[in-house]
Amino acid sequence: MKVTIQDIAKAANVAKSTVSKVLNDSPKISRETKERVREIMRQMNYTPSSIATRLAKRSSRNIGLLIDMTHESEYMNPFFYNIMVGIESVIGPQTYELTIANVQPNDPERDIMNRLVRSGRIDGLITNNVILNDGMVDSLTELGFPFVSMGEYESRNVPWVDYDNEAGGAMLTGHLLAQGYADIAFVGGESGEKIYEKRHRGYAEAHRKASLPLRGERTVNGVADENHGYRSTLELLQSDRPPDAVVCMNNYVAFGALKAAEQLGIPIPGRFGIATFDDFPFSPYTNPPLTSLFIHTFELGATAGRMLLERIDDPALPSSSLLLQPELIVRRSTERIEAGRE
Amino acid sequence: MKVTIQDIAKAANVAKSTVSKVLNDSPKISRETKERVREIMRQMNYTPSSIATRLAKRSSRNIGLLIDMTHESEYMNPFFYNIMVGIESVIGPQTYELTIANVQPNDPERDIMNRLVRSGRIDGLITNNVILNDGMVDSLTELGFPFVSMGEYESRNVPWVDYDNEAGGAMLTGHLLAQGYADIAFVGGESGEKIYEKRHRGYAEAHRKASLPLRGERTVNGVADENHGYRSTLELLQSDRPPDAVVCMNNYVAFGALKAAEQLGIPIPGRFGIATFDDFPFSPYTNPPLTSLFIHTFELGATAGRMLLERIDDPALPSSSLLLQPELIVRRSTERIEAGRE
DNA sequence: TCGATTGGAGAAACCGGTTTCTCTCGCGCA
DNA sequence: TGCGCGAGAGAAACCGGTTTCTCCAATCGA
Numbered sequence: 001m002k003v004t005i006q007d008i009a010k011a012a013n014v015a016k017s018t019v020s021k022v023l024n025d026s027p028k029i030s031r032e033t034k035e036r037v038r039e040i041m042r043q044m045n046y047t048p049s050s051i052a053t054r055l056a057k058r059s060s061r062n063i064g065l066l067i068d069m070t071h072e073s074e075y076m077n078p079f080f081y082n083i084m085v086g087i088e089s090v091i092g093p094q095t096y097e098l099t100i101a102n103v104q105p106n107d108p109e110r111d112i113m114n115r116l117v118r119s120g121r122i123d124g125l126i127t128n129n130v131i132l133n134d135g136m137v138d139s140l141t142e143l144g145f146p147f148v149s150m151g152e153y154e155s156r157n158v159p160w161v162d163y164d165n166e167a168g169g170a171m172l173t174g175h176l177l178a179q180g181y182a183d184i185a186f187v188g189g190e191s192g193e194k195i196y197e198k199r200h201r202g203y204a205e206a207h208r209k210a211s212l213p214l215r216g217e218r219t220v221n222g223v224a225d226e227n228h229g230y231r232s233t234l235e236l237l238q239s240d241r242p243p244d245a246v247v248c249m250n251n252y253v254a255f256g257a258l259k260a261a262e263q264l265g266i267p268i269p270g271r272f273g274i275a276t277f278d279d280f281p282f283s284p285y286t287n288p289p290l291t292s293l294f295i296h297t298f299e300l301g302a303t304a305g306r307m308l309l310e311r312i313d314d315p316a317l318p319s320s321s322l323l324l325q326p327e328l329i330v331r332r333s334t335e336r337i338e339a340g341r342e
Numbered sequence: 343m344k345v346t347i348q349d350i351a352k353a354a355n356v357a358k359s360t361v362s363k364v365l366n367d368s369p370k371i372s373r374e375t376k377e378r379v380r381e382i383m384r385q386m387n388y389t390p391s392s393i394a395t396r397l398a399k400r401s402s403r404n405i406g407l408l409i410d411m412t413h414e415s416e417y418m419n420p421f422f423y424n425i426m427v428g429i430e431s432v433i434g435p436q437t438y439e440l441t442i443a444n445v446q447p448n449d450p451e452r453d454i455m456n457r458l459v460r461s462g463r464i465d466g467l468i469t470n471n472v473i474l475n476d477g478m479v480d481s482l483t484e485l486g487f488p489f490v491s492m493g494e495y496e497s498r499n500v501p502w503v504d505y506d507n508e509a510g511g512a513m514l515t516g517h518l519l520a521q522g523y524a525d526i527a528f529v530g531g532e533s534g535e536k537i538y539e540k541r542h543r544g545y546a547e548a549h550r551k552a553s554l555p556l557r558g559e560r561t562v563n564g565v566a567d568e569n570h571g572y573r574s575t576l577e578l579l580q581s582d583r584p585p586d587a588v589v590c591m592n593n594y595v596a597f598g599a600l601k602a603a604e605q606l607g608i609p610i611p612g613r614f615g616i617a618t619f620d621d622f623p624f625s626p627y628t629n630p631p632l633t634s635l636f637i638h639t640f641e642l643g644a645t646a647g648r649m650l651l652e653r654i655d656d657p658a659l660p661s662s663s664l665l666l667q668p669e670l671i672v673r674r675s676t677e678r679i680e681a682g683r684e
Numbered sequence: 685t686c687g688a689t690t691g692g693a694g695a696a697a698c699c700g701g702t703t704t705c706t707c708t709c710g711c712g713c714a
Numbered sequence: 715t716g717c718g719c720g721a722g723a724g725a726a727a728c729c730g731g732t733t734t735c736t737c738c739a740a741t742c743g744a
Binding site: 344346347348358359361362363365366390391393394395396397398399 | 731
């Protein structure tokens with residue numbers, strides 16, 4: 001039924017090895033033979049079986065992208081499409097395909113290894129630092145299997161890409177300072193959380209650079225959601241000496257902050273400024289539009305893809321890591337405070 | 343280097359066909375032999391090559407999901423992750439994997455067919471009605487290749503899943519009417535656009551059911567974005583006899599509508615109500631929170647997956663289609679108008 | 685007691701390609 | 715004229731499994 005290399009060989013009256021060489025454009029086949037065989041392929045509408053090719057060539061031409069379905073992270077969700085497209089944009093032209101593999105949280109890492117890696121299903125693996133764990137890292141390393149983490153991974157020598165959370169914190173804070181805000185709070189994130197620590201470090205860094213004191217009570221830890229943003233901001237604004245701006249861990253926190261300020265009738269911008277991490281697609285549409293930190297998610301995926309391809313080409317490559325710079329998108333919520341304005 | 347079925351056979355002192363039968367739990371092998379061979383597999387940490395298996399079994403155990411990278415649709419983007427996870431949740435347990443395939447918009451459909459379908463890379467295809475075209479449908483049908491469209495596809499006899507846009511229009515409009523709103527506008531969408539036509543039909547339907555006249559000037563067509571939502575709503579509200587509510591084609595339009603009402607100082611709810619299609623993750627956070635139509639994107643993907651698996655099992659299955667019901671999420675933007683309130 | 689049946693395992697062919705090795709033929713060169 | 719050489723193509727082995735066919739011994743029925 002399906003046309004195989006044998007059928008072509010027979011029709012062209014050559015050996016199937018010859019057909020194979022034509023497929024791979026081997027220099028050992030004469031121009032005339034190539035053309036003749038190719039013409040026959042066309043006529044018979046032949047497409048080589050990629051599975052047979054993969055078996056013979058011992059390469060699956062497949063990249064695995066690990067996701068954790070149960071972890072319906074608000075974090076991954078809105079960015080996932082762009083990350084994936086970024087990966088695909090790099091590996092696609094190299095004729096790799098992207099296979100999505102779901103990881104059950106209670107999957108012993110052995111299963112993942114067997115299902116995907118040892119079975120030869122994929123040539124390389126992209127995952128994130130939430131799914132990755134030391135056991136997986138060790139197994140992969142032992143096998144010499146190429147992989148890349150999206151998100152910094154510290155406990156082992158692992159290649160990763162991440163965006164620069166610390167720089168981001170400094171950018172948001174620095175921007176607020178430059179706009180004339182002088183007393184800036186930081187809301188959201190739980191101490192101990194890596195990503196929070198980094199962001200907060202940037203916030204502190206900006207203060208130091210501006211020779212401003214860092215006051216502990218200006219940082220309000222907690223779950224990074226709207227409710228926390230709302231309550232914390234309310235409290236801050238109602239205190240004796242309210243801050244004049246806030247840096248939020250994410251858009252949800254920022255929503256809460258907006259709500260709190262609005263409820264108290266505090267104009268933004270004017271008497272209060274808000275800047276936030278994670279530029280969600282809707283931050284231009286809040287009232288006022290939010291100044292936020294855009295993460296080049298496409299580029300994040302593309303970089304992970306590039307790093308992985310390099311490691312596939314040369315598995316002995318030493319681990320490297322890369323920090324992408326986020327981009328500050330200035331909108332109205334941090335407009336300059338001017339005397340007499342509003 | 344890698345352990346193969348041969349190595350196991352040698353170690354167990356059996357034929358490799360025996361090992362294969364053990365792998366497939368064939369009844370023709372005695373319990374004792376099975377246990378002995380399995381023990382050796384364990385000891386040698388053997389994992390069968392999935393590629394060799396696929397070649398021998400003539401099944402790739404792979405489902406293709408077609409995306410159009412260039413089409414950075416606001417539409418697909420926020421929903422993509424959930425759709426994908428929905429698909430995976432159905433096919434994963436059946437040991438299928440999901441391969442993402444990018445379609446260049448200028449790819450002649452021949453290429454897609456060759457690259458993915460004829461090459462045996464995938465056993466079935468899920469795509470959407472934007473990517474799908476008659477040429478592809480014809481090729482796939484001719485090959486008897488199983489596929490499913492996410493989104494209604496009309497010009498051919500194609501299996502598809504979609505959510506019920508018409509019912510959605512009726513739900514939003516009916517809800518507003520039930521809340522006491524009596525003069526409802528419809529903003530966004532370009533005439534000729536299928537999805538718009540359907541949604542508007544539901545809007546009209548609800549009017550008929552309530553024995554209310556449908557007034558042409560209440561429908562404002564245009565690009566479904568914030569700007570259009572803003573301008574149209576402004577115009578409507580400033581007219582001689584403004585409507586008391588609006589149904590928006592999507593969240594962006596709804597943002598515009600909110601902005602317009604706010605600018606004119608018209609309280610929502612109270613003197614104006616807003617209901618919108620497409621519950622984006624941030625519609626709870628607008629001010630007021632938006633009543634909107636939630637689409638079960640996970641279920642959409644899962645259903646597509648289920649339909650596809652059925653068709654893979656029985657390629658002769660007649661085309662069927664399925665409409666999923668959207669869900670109305672009632673929030674404050676459509677709160678009942680009560681006399682003397684506000 | 686003997687032929688037929690059956691359970692269990694091995695041998696070999698097969699899936700559809702790739703790769704290595706071999707062979708032939710024509711040409712250049714001594 | 716004879717030899718070496720390289721280009722071009724074929725034969726066969728291989729990738730790592732599955733499947734079919736065959737074989738043998740033990741069991742069963744008559």
